[in-house]
Amino acid sequence: MGAAIARSLRTAGHDVVVWNRSPKDLGEIGLADAPLTADPAGAVRDADAVIVCVRDHHASRELLERLAPGLTAGVPVVNVSTGTPEDAVASADAAAALGIAYVTGAIMVPTALVGTEHHLVLCAGGQDAVAAARPVLAGLGGVTDVLGEDHAVPPALDLAMLDVFFAGMYAFLHSAALVRAHGIEPSAYLPYATGILETLGAELPNLAQAFELRKYDRGQASLEMCLRGLEHVVAATEAAGVAPALPRLVRDVTRAQMERAKPGVDWESVAEGLTDPAR
Ligand SMILES: NC(=O)c1ccc[n+]([C@@H]2O[C@H](COP(=O)([O-])OP(=O)(O)OC[C@H]3O[C@@H](n4cnc5c(N)ncnc54)[C@H](OP(=O)(O)O)[C@@H]3O)[C@@H](O)[C@H]2O)c1
Incomplete structure (x- = not known):
């Protein structure tokens, strides 16, 4: 998902610097010649916006601590890593303690739709942080739904949709087994x-x-x-x-x-x- 986001932002005309925990062949993920830095604080040093997309909030909180020293005050960090509402609030609190202008995001589409008109990201955060993040979120295409200041709201909606989607898929498969x-x-x-x-x-x-x-x-x-x-x-x-x-x-x-x-x-x-x- 991080690679899909970076590709979309490049296509939208942003200069993108990428960081990943382990080395990646950038050519293989469609990011040949994108600057890759070895250290998160270095990756964000001249950024006017940052997107964090890692496996979970445990990883993203660790990352926030590592990138915070490189951030300029007021630069928005949008964390689109999936987690529970409680995870999102804990990460927002950690970001506030680090003085980060922080937005919680939830990407509601698979990687193939990032950068298309079908992209949908839900987000919440302080008004200034959300306003500062608007241009980078627009680079993901589609629709950005801003849902207020409660960081629990995007993951609550994200997980609600996963809940109904998986329960629905299982119900379909179950009923198919019955007729079969x-x-x-x-x-x-x-x-x-x-x-x-x-x-x-x-x-x-x-x-x-x-x-x-x-x-x-x-x-x-x-x-x-x-x-x-x-x-x-x-x-x-x-x-x-x-x-x-x-x-x-x-x-x-x-x-x-x-x-x-x-x-x-x-x-x-x-x-x-x-x-x-x-x-
Ligand atoms: N794929 C989708 O369709 C989709 C859709 C919506 C939301 N999302 C969300 O986007 C996030 C990333 O998903 P993905 O599909 O890209 O998963 P993925 O392919 O499994 O990639 C996980 C990423 O997290 C990094 N990571 C894991 N633990 C880390 C740690 N402790 N510190 C720093 N980085 C760490 C991994 O780095 P390494 O390469 O070093 O392991 C990798 O870059 C998840 O929260 C996922 O739920 C994904």
């Missing part, structure tokens, strides 16, 4: 899967509203009715010899919610169990 057990190849199932995902997408605004208002009374799908369907999914999964953990989990949270909710309440009231410490 009955002689239906995943590619033949695809049009139906795509259709139900469109229905799911259209349902999200209703789920979001119900969750926000804690009102579960649309009357479209009661817990009781959904539980009957989910019991069938579990039974069919077990009969097919497919790993049952996922449908059992969804059935069990539905059962648990039925025990505490009034009869006739909508299925999405299972949201109440997500933040209930007794769940």
Whole structure:
């Protein structure tokens, strides 16, 4: 990702100096003739902006300490290394202690989309630091979403999207295994899967509203009715010899919610169990 960022910035007309912990063949990563320095403080000495992109926040905090002596006051450092909201806040605190104008970023696209109109980076930080970082973020193409000053927000959204993406991919693969057990190849199932995902997408605004208002009374799908369907999914999964953990989990949270909710309440009231410490 660091190489993709550097290539994009060069294409956008920035002079880029690169640093990586271990030596790299810059030609191989499309950065032939880019200046490469051996020391982070040297890499940032004349910079008007710095992007940090390493494996995690443990690595990036160590790096912030090493590059800080080379920074000119007010030069923004944008850290796009992935981590938890807690990691991001700890790194922002460490940067503040070092006197760094610091921005937390989260890149929401794979490397191939960096530098294209499809690029998306979420960021947060003090207004001056974010304003100073705007030109370098613009060099990554696409959209920069500024989300205020709370450094926890970009990683919270980043991980929320990973959460729904991986759970969704696993749910698709699980359902494909179920139909395959009955002689239906995943590619033949695809049009139906795509259709139900469109229905799911259209349902999200209703789920979001119900969750926000804690009102579960649309009357479209009661817990009781959904539980009957989910019991069938579990039974069919077990009969097919497919790993049952996922449908059992969804059935069990539905059962648990039925025990505490009034009869006739909508299925999405299972949201109440997500933040209930007794769940
Ligand atoms: N790849 C993507 O599509 C993507 C998308 C969004 C976000 N990201 C995020 O971008 C960051 C980098 O991802 P990547 O795909 O480039 O991962 P990667 O290919 O595994 O590269 C990891 C980078 O971190 C460096 N590093 C690891 N530990 C370090 C340490 N202790 N001190 C200094 N440098 C250290 C590595 O240096 P060495 O070469 O010396 O090992 C390497 O440059 C991650 O936080 C990732 O989650 C990646």
